[in-house]
Amino acid sequence: MDDETPREQELRRRYRRHIFAATLVYVAVLAPVAFWGGLDGTSPWRFVFALLPLLPAAWMFTVIVRRFRELDEYQLRLAFPGVGAGLAAAMLSSVTFGFLSLAGLTLPFTAWLILFIGGGTWRVVNQFTGASKQF
Amino acid sequence: MQNRIRTEREKRGWTQADLAEQLGVSRQTVNAIETGKYDPSLPLAFRLASVFDQRIDQLFTPDA
Numbered sequence: 001m002d003d004e005t006p007r008e009q010e011l012r013r014r015y016r017r018h019i020f021a022a023t024l025v026y027v028a029v030l031a032p033v034a035f036w037g038g039l040d041g042t043s044p045w046r047f048v049f050a051l052l053p054l055l056p057a058a059w060m061f062t063v064i065v066r067r068f069r070e071l072d073e074y075q076l077r078l079a080f081p082g083v084g085a086g087l088a089a090a091m092l093s094s095v096t097f098g099f100l101s102l103a104g105l106t107l108p109f110t111a112w113l114i115l116f117i118g119g120g121t122w123r124v125v126n127q128f129t130g131a132s133k134q135f
Numbered sequence: 136m137q138n139r140i141r142t143e144r145e146k147r148g149w150t151q152a153d154l155a156e157q158l159g160v161s162r163q164t165v166n167a168i169e170t171g172k173y174d175p176s177l178p179l180a181f182r183l184a185s186v187f188d189q190r191i192d193q194l195f196t197p198d199a
Contacts, residue, residue, distance in 0.1 A: 005152045008161050074164035074173050130163075 011070050012134070018063045026056035067135065075134055082125040090118030138195045141169040143187045157186050 004012065030053045033039070037049035071079060097110040107113070126132040144154050144165075151169070155162040158179065167173035168183075174195075175183065184191045 003152075003162055005155050005162055007156065072160040072164050073176050073179060074167050075161055077173070133163075 011067075015063065015067045015070075015135070019060060019067075022056055022060040022063055026053055026060060029053050029056055071134060075131070078129045078131040079126070079134060081129050082122045082131055085125040086118045086122030089121035090114050093117045136174045136195055136197060137171065138168065140165075140183065140194060143189070143194065144169075147187075154186070158182050 033049050033052050037046060037052075039046050039050055068076070068079065093114050097107060097114065100107065101110075123132070126135065140154075144151070151162045151165045155165045158165070159182075160179065164173070164175075168175055180191050180195065183194055187194065
């Protein structure tokens with residue numbers, strides 16, 4: 001972006017490179033685990049296979065945390081509403097799905113729904129606060 | 136809080152990006168300070184004072 005200093009550009013590009021690489025590895029691990037990991041079988045190894053995608057997910061997490069640590073005080077202030085809204089949305093949807101489940105309505109893939117609701121809210125709010133250009 | 140950051144920066148012929156590089160912050164932050172959207176922290180105010188070789192109270196004045 002033209003309105004960034006060279007250092008800002010370098011940091012943002014590095015973040016995007018690393019998060020792209022981590023996501024790629026995540027998908028590369030997730031796909032074989034989901035299709036050939038035998039997660040619906042009986043082997044005790046299925047638990048190990050099911051948790052394997054956590055490794056690239058942890059890498060994604062560290063990339064995002066490092067990005068937050070690179071932001072300056074004003075950029076952090078812009079980023080907080082998105083993080084707060086994402087967390088609140090994830091917590092609310094978790095409680096909502098929990099109560100629906102108690103009432104006998106169990107929706108499929110609720111864990112993933114919560115992830116996408118939280119992450120999606122974070123991205124949408126960032127568009128309004130001006131924090132989206134940091135990520 | 137009102138400030139004279141834009142005036143002092145322009146007096147020296149610096150762009151917002153030049154000042155941001157010297158302060159170690161983003162250009163977005165310099166712009167927010169200049170336009171009064173954001174009041175910097177005390178450490179950043181001290182860095183601004185140092186860069187412009189002025190006292191903080193010469194750069195920042197409280198709203199009337």
